[in-house]
Amino acid sequence: MRAAEVAIIDYGVGNLRSVEKAFGAMNCEALVSGDERVLLAAKRLVLPGVGAFGACMSALRARGFDELVRERAAAGTPLLGVCVGMQMLFEESEEFGRTAGLGLLGGRVRRFPKELLVPQTGWNQVAQRGAHALLTGVEEGAFFYFVHSYYCEPTAREVVLGETEYGAAYASIVARGAVCGVQFHPEKSQAAGLRLLKNFAGLEAGES
Amino acid sequence: MLAKRIIPCLDVDGGRVVKGIRFLSLVDAGDPVEQAKRYDAEGADELTFLDITASSDRRAIVSELVRRVADEVFIPFNVGGGLGTLEDIHAVLRAGADKVTLNTAAVEHPEVICAGAETFGSQCMVVAIDARRRVTGDSSSSSSNGAASGWDVFTHGGRRNTGLDAVEWAARAEQLGAGEILLTSMDADGTRDGFDLELTRAVADAVRVPVIASGGAGRLEHFYDALTVGRASAVLAASLFHFGEYKVSEVKQYLRGRGVVVR
Numbered sequence: 001m002r003a004a005e006v007a008i009i010d011y012g013v014g015n016l017r018s019v020e021k022a023f024g025a026m027n028c029e030a031l032v033s034g035d036e037r038v039l040l041a042a043k044r045l046v047l048p049g050v051g052a053f054g055a056c057m058s059a060l061r062a063r064g065f066d067e068l069v070r071e072r073a074a075a076g077t078p079l080l081g082v083c084v085g086m087q088m089l090f091e092e093s094e095e096f097g098r099t100a101g102l103g104l105l106g107g108r109v110r111r112f113p114k115e116l117l118v119p120q121t122g123w124n125q126v127a128q129r130g131a132h133a134l135l136t137g138v139e140e141g142a143f144f145y146f147v148h149s150y151y152c153e154p155t156a157r158e159v160v161l162g163e164t165e166y167g168a169a170y171a172s173i174v175a176r177g178a179v180c181g182v183q184f185h186p187e188k189s190q191a192a193g194l195r196l197l198k199n200f201a202g203l204e205a206g207e208s
Numbered sequence: 209m210l211a212k213r214i215i216p217c218l219d220v221d222g223g224r225v226v227k228g229i230r231f232l233s234l235v236d237a238g239d240p241v242e243q244a245k246r247y248d249a250e251g252a253d254e255l256t257f258l259d260i261t262a263s264s265d266r267r268a269i270v271s272e273l274v275r276r277v278a279d280e281v282f283i284p285f286n287v288g289g290g291l292g293t294l295e296d297i298h299a300v301l302r303a304g305a306d307k308v309t310l311n312t313a314a315v316e317h318p319e320v321i322c323a324g325a326e327t328f329g330s331q332c333m334v335v336a337i338d339a340r341r342r343v344t345g346d347s348s349s350s351s352s353n354g355a356a357s358g359w360d361v362f363t364h365g366g367r368r369n370t371g372l373d374a375v376e377w378a379a380r381a382e383q384l385g386a387g388e389i390l391l392t393s394m395d396a397d398g399t400r401d402g403f404d405l406e407l408t409r410a411v412a413d414a415v416r417v418p419v420i421a422s423g424g425a426g427r428l429e430h431f432y433d434a435l436t437v438g439r440a441s442a443v444l445a446a447s448l449f450h451f452g453e454y455k456v457s458e459v460k461q462y463l464r465g466r467g468v469v470v471r
Contacts, residue, residue: 017304018278025282051329114416117441119331119387121418123211123253123471143211143471145254145284147306147331147387165209188284188306190248 006201007042010034011059014050022187026194028201049084053093056084073104076206078178086181104179106155116167119149126162132175134199142192144184211471212435213253213442214456216449221260223269244281250456259289271303278304294323311336312363325385335386338362339374340394375414382415392422400426408438420444428462
């Protein structure tokens with residue numbers, strides 16, 4: 001079996017087709033798969049996520065993909081968490097009490113304060129805070145499409161690649177080595193989002 | 209900062225975009241994918257497809273349309289019209305829609321909102337409310353408290369008065385798990401005299417989820433008014449964009465000039 005360039009992890013949640021199509025629009029080969037062999041062999045993994053954090057973690061765990069993702073990330077395989085997929089990279093979320101995440105990045109996931117309209121729905125800007133191959137050709141202050149009620153609060157400042165203002169500034173792009181996460185939906189963010197996906201498809205194992 | 213959204217709406221029948229002429233005859237107005245791409249290029253922030261297909265094979269037609277749009281348009285899109293069950297919602301989301309809009313089904317089976325929000329997340333669940341100003345002395349309203357807003361909720365394409373109060377129903381829909389409210393003023397719809405600002409603001413003030421104002425857009429300042437005075441998070445228009453009176457980009461340029469944050 002030839003290794004997929006990008007495998008989008010299918011664990012029964014979310015709209016994965018649009019992520020696959022977005023890679024395709026940039027001439028990047030990507031496929032949606034729930035097959036362990038494909039996910040173990042793929043050169044890069046995308047961890048999507050939509051809906052509740054706990055439900056996503058349970059579904060991931062039920063298929064044993066939590067361990068798979070941890071192992072592959074530890075081996076340096078480029079990983080991109082999208083939306084709740086980004087949130088799952090962290091240690092825990094306060095959604096419905098406390099739910100443990102994958103713990104690949106230090107920090108927790110918190111709910112937006114009550115005075116804000118939740119979910120944050122729509123296009124917001126990302127101010128770049130760090131350098132990473134993921135951001136190549138992405139304009140400073142570019143708009144991306146967000147839909148979320150919770151946000152990530154990383155322990156270490158240096159993992160924050162981009163920040164977005166909603167009530168206060170929060171981390172909207174993170175990366176530690178090849179473990180990356182974006183809070184917005186790049187597949188729904190026109191040119192800037194597609195560029196970011198293309199950049200991800202070009203990351204090599206162990207690269208940062 | 210979070211930008212205010214401009215959302216073109218496309219009415220779809222049998223997989224084609226249609227336009228009603230004075231609410232009577234429908235004319236074919238093109239391929240939904242081509243229209244969607246045009247709006248996408250003009251800077252639309254998302255798209256809403258309203259399926260008015262009455263045929264029994266609607267589910268297959270809608271899924272096919274959604275699939276084609278999802279393949280080529282990289283902005284969020286929302287599909288509504290005739291969705292009543294969790295299976296309907298799942299089919300549309302699986303085909304590539306980002307969210308669904310429920311109207312009549314939300315009123316008749318509010319548990320669908322809860323179930324949808326639990327299964328797919330609140331962000332997927334948009335509740336559409338068609339509201340009409342209550343005529344004084346109208347006894348059809350069963351609103352329970354004296355602070356009733358003065359707008360009734362209609363279902364079945366505006367044909368049936370539910371007697372629900374629009375502001376109360378919006379708040380209830382939020383509690384049930386709606387992530388957005390698509391609010392259409394039946395009084396303003398089609399008039400081009402502007403959105404019903406009083407209604408929009410009453411609902412926007414009563415909920416903590418985004419409100420999309422719809423019905424009545426005719427001039428550029430109407431969009432500005434809905435987003436400022438009306439406190440809407442987004443504005444939706446169909447014919448104004450469709451017949452090319454304004455491009456989405458022109459609306460945005462105007463709003464930007466008046467200090468509204470747009471993409």
